[in-house]
Amino acid sequence: MTRDEFRQIAVNGVWKQNTSLVQILGLCPLLAVTTNLVNGAMLSLATILVMALSGIAIATLRNLIPHEIRIPVFILIVATLVTVVDLLFNANLHQLYLVLGIFIPLIVTNCIVLARVEAFANKNPPLQSMFDGIFMGVGMLWTLSLLGGLRELIGKGTLFSGIDMVIPGLSPLQIFPADYPGFLLAMLPPGAFIVLGCLIAWKNWIEARASARRKPLSPAPAIAGGSH
Amino acid sequence: MTPPVKPITAPRMAVRTAVILFLFVVIFTAMLSGAYLWTLPSIEAAAAEEKMKLVDEVLPRDRYDNKLLGDFATIEKAEGLGLDEPARIYRARKGGKLEALILEAVAPDGYAGKIRLLLALAADGQIIGVRAISHKETPGLGDYIEPKKDRDKEHPWIAQFNGLSPSAAEEKDWKVKKDGGRFDSVAGATVTPRAVIKAVRKATLFVDANREKILASQ
Numbered sequence: 046m047t048r049d050e051f052r053q054i055a056v057n058g059v060w061k062q063n064t065s066l067v068q069i070l071g072l073c074p075l076l077a078v079t080t081n082l083v084n085g086a087m088l089s090l091a092t093i094l095v096m097a098l099s100g101i102a103i104a105t106l107r108n109l110i111p112h113e114i115r116i117p118v119f120i121l122i123v124a125t126l127v128t129v130v131d132l133l134f135n136a137n138l139h140q141l142y143l144v145l146g147i148f149i150p151l152i153v154t155n156c157i158v159l160a161r162v163e164a165f166a167n168k169n170p171p172l173q174s175m176f177d178g179i180f181m182g183v184g185m186l187w188t189l190s191l192l193g194g195l196r197e198l199i200g201k202g203t204l205f206s207g208i209d210m211v212i213p214g215l216s217p218l219q220i221f222p223a224d225y226p227g228f229l230l231a232m233l234p235p236g237a238f239i240v241l242g243c244l245i246a247w248k249n250w251i252e253a254r255a256s257a258r259r260k261p262l263s264p265a266p267a268i269a270g271g272s273h
Numbered sequence: 274m275t276p277p278v279k280p281i282t283a284p285r286m287a288v289r290t291a292v293i294l295f296l297f298v299v300i301f302t303a304m305l306s307g308a309y310l311w312t313l314p315s316i317e318a319a320a321a322e323e324k325m326k327l328v329d330e331v332l333p334r335d336r337y338d339n340k341l342l343g344d345f346a347t348i349e350k351a352e353g354l355g356l357d358e359p360a361r362i363y364r365a366r367k368g369g370k371l372e373a374l375i376l377e378a379v380a381p382d383g384y385a386g387k388i389r390l391l392l393a394l395a396a397d398g399q400i401i402g403v404r405a406i407s408h409k410e411t412p413g414l415g416d417y418i419e420p421k422k423d424r425d426k427e428h429p430w431i432a433q434f435n436g437l438s439p440s441a442a443e444e445k446d447w448k449v450k451k452d453g454g455r456f457d458s459v460a461g462a463t464v465t466p467r468a469v470i471k472a473v474r475k476a477t478l479f480v481d482a483n484r485e486k487i488l489a490s491q
Contacts, residue, residue: 109293110297114290114294118297125301125302128305135312135315135319136316137315
């Protein structure tokens with residue numbers, strides 16, 4: 046895999062084809078899980094793992110899967126992978142499992158996995174597919190953490206609530222004063238939509254600005270009806 | 274002359290596709306079963322640990338020395354405990370002698386549905402401790418039956434049961450103060466404690482009624 050290929054895959058996953066801001070996939074778990082920063086981050090980490098593994102699995106088997114039945118086979122493979130990951134977590138990382146537990150099966154319902162597998166892993170070698178999965182997950186990680194963090198901050202006035210379950214000993218930060226009344230809308234799904242919309246607008250604005258700078262200045266128009 | 278190439282017919286294609294799909298299903302299901310069986314011991318051990326942590330909240334470990342989860346009596350008809358499946362009553366022993374009984378009960382009339390309770394009763398019927406292990410009561414209102422959510426950390430609501438002997442007490446005492454009984458409750462959230470109190474009393478009466486069956490060793 047060339048350095049250029051790697052760069053392209055990375056930039057795609059993290060920015061250009063960001064699953065939440067550009068492809069706008071996986072909204073169902075996104076809305077439910079980004080009630081705070083920690084939850085958003087945790088789901089994304091689990092998704093990174095699943096997407097990397099499913100990328101490898103399907104890229105390796107891509108020549109054996111007949112085109113007509115590719116969707117059921119993808120679903121079979123992804124569902125098996127997720128269940129095996131779930132079981133392994135439960136057995137070996139039990140404490141972390143109790144925190145992440147519900148999120149892991151949720152990942153199968155996430156269209157992102159199926160979409161990426163169909164669009165990329167089905168047509169590319171395993172190594173590239175693994176990185177594609179990882180970087181799509183990383184794109185999700187920063188987006189969902191940002192979204193979760195904003196919602197938590199506006200809605201409850203805290204940050205990192207729930208961190209004590211992941212890293213025992215740490216405690217959440219109270220950013221706004223303790224008597225902050227909270228903004229319920231931010232904590233509910235409509236609030237998630239609104240904040241997500243703002244993030245998408247923000248990303249598009251950055252892109253528009255960047256492309257305007259790159260465009261060369263157009264020559265001044267000739268003065269119409271010039272005198273002679 | 275080269276022999277003509279036979280184009281693959283639709284039925285053949287269908288059969289081939291079906292066979293491949295079947296193979297995928299078999300292989301991946303086998304992987305799944307393998308993973309399940311391989312992780313089963315660890316998962317069961319972790320679940321047992323979780324259960325023991327719950328038991329620790331109602332009965333301190335130093336009060337018994339047997340393998341609690343392996344020593345239990347099964348009572349088929351457990352409607353008195355609010356259960357529709359047979360009840361398991363765990364027997365805690367110290368030096369072979371019965372110290373306490375651990376059992377689950379269900380209060381069916383919580384504000385938002387069933388409340389699962391864990392009780393520890395001493396050998397003489399006295400309540401050692403009660404905990405609500407699962408419920409859907411309104412957060413901030415009825416969930417003070419959980420000591421973690423109780424605002425009064427010094428004297429949590431659920432600790433009111435400790436040391437009581439319901440069979441010796443009169444039924445009218447076994448109610449919230451609002452109904453003329455002895456139990457505190459938070460204003461505006463009495464449905465939840467009423468349900469719990471009723472279930473605890475029914476559970477202790479159940480144990481009394483089935484004492485012989487419970488103590489019979491297996």
